[in-house]
Amino acid sequence: MSAVVGQGAPIEDPAKVKVETPFRRFCSEFAESKLALGGLIVISIIIVVAILAPFISPQDPYDLAVLDIMDGRLEPGAQSGDGAITYWLGTDDQGRDMLSGIMYGLRISLTVGAGSAFIACMVGASLGLAAAYAGGKTDSIIMRIVDLQLSFPSILVALMILAFLGKSVTNVVIAIVVVEWAYYARTVRGTALVERRREYIEAAECLALPRYRILFRHLLPNCLPPLIVIGTMQVARAIALEATLSFLGLGVPITEPSLGLLIANGYEYMLSGKYWISFYPGIALLVTIVAINLVGDQLRDVLNPRLQK
């Protein structure tokens, strides 16, 4: 799941001989923007923290045995009642260490965000490919649905899905997939329409290869660059949408709080000046989204054939 986020993760391998391969050129062009490189490093750190959360967090925020309600709503930097741990980012109303809560929340936010963006990508790319390859009726039906759906704002579509299906993590994933597949479908179709007139597709057709093979082995790989760019951006959007839905109380259940739900939990205390319960999860969310966007922006510049030097 995090593979989608970590797309360009291996930056360079100096041990190998310096040969100008496409991948190497891609890496060096990507690294030209220090901002994007910084974003990539931040994302990598966030992913590592999320994966290792059970091992590196100061506290297991869902083990009720370690929580002490007496430690509720402590300020950042306060010591726990028994002096065992310092709450660097304060505690929430249950006496839960915010830092640990954020680490676990990141896990859920990233999994739901990247996972649903990935599923949306599969669905959207397949339909987009099918539309471009089949043409005619199939194409116009699929693209009509895409047009119709893109004319409605994401939040409305997501609300609709959740109103139909009820609240649960699975339904949030379904909602995000339904919201996002159309972007992938449109992007892939656009590229595939150009690619399918190329000679190599004609050659593959002359070899009488099965249709799925032409679609997924010949056409799809050549549509990947724009798909990667859209994919990166959509992961950020998925994380933001999940956070929004959870904040509204329509997303993940209270037992598996994502960043959005953590923020919602602290919201009522914000007015009384206890800002940290909402503020720090918010910062974590912000950093994640901005970092992914920075990487996506640079990917777009690097992968855009029109801008290639």
Add this chain to the structure above:
Amino acid sequence: MSVYLLRRLIQAAGVVLAMSIIVFVGVFAIGDPVEILISPDADQMERERAIAALGLDLPLWQQYLIFLGKAVQGDLGRSFVFNEPALELILQRMPATLELAFAATFGAILIGLPLGLYAGLKPNSLASKGIMAGSILGFSLPTFWVGLMLIMVFAVQLGWLPSTGRGETVEILGTRWSFLTWDGLTHLAMPALNLALFKISLVIRLTRAGVRETMLMDYVKFARAKGLSPFRVTFVHVFKNILIPVVTVTGLEFGSTIAFSVVTESIFAWPGMGKLIIDSINVLDRPVIVAYLMIVVLMFITINLVVDLMYSVLDPRVRLDSK
């Protein structure tokens, strides 16, 4: 023109019909309405009588036709929670939402146009780069997060603006409006800014792109060569031509402003229909959910239609017969 108008109207009606089917099937067929509509203590006889009374024993398509027939007459059922007609409930809260959405749209134009103009005229200055970076943030930050930060800074830390509610209102034509009193305005400022943020970024980018494109046009060069003042060139010759796309997009965005007000209203406890729908989803108040979805979809399609038609009137290059 009239053929085009007719065709667009039929198209729009088709979409409304399709959406009504989706909403009906989604809300009434996926869940079990019997569970919610009939009290669990009812015995078998009572249950069957209630099912028959509600028409739940009919085939789905018949149920849909009944639903559609009532919907056309403005009857979308009664709210389980408020025990009032769902449509009335939504309409009562609509002015608050519309007020917020209009305030956000005007705010976006008032803030976005000058900034975009500046960024387009001086693309390499530091301030322009700052404006563009800010607009990227405006695009990517979740609305609710920005809303929380606004509350934290302006309501809690500085204490300048109230954080929730509509404040003092004035009643005009039977509806209450906040923007006519000072207290109401201070209540409106933060939610409107919050809701406007995305649109400000959008207007900035559109204006900047428009200005940069138009500045290279021959007629601008000619105006300059004629010796017109830069002020006149910018505000008469360039400005007029960038306004069309800005107005169109802002108009099209109005529908999504209403949809996104769901988030803003929840944060600032703004008593509009967005807050109502969230509460209704939480308690599964189906008639209200249906009424909200149908009204917003209808609004959306109307806005799209009007903008489409206006566009073809404003811009003669849009060939009507080619569609």
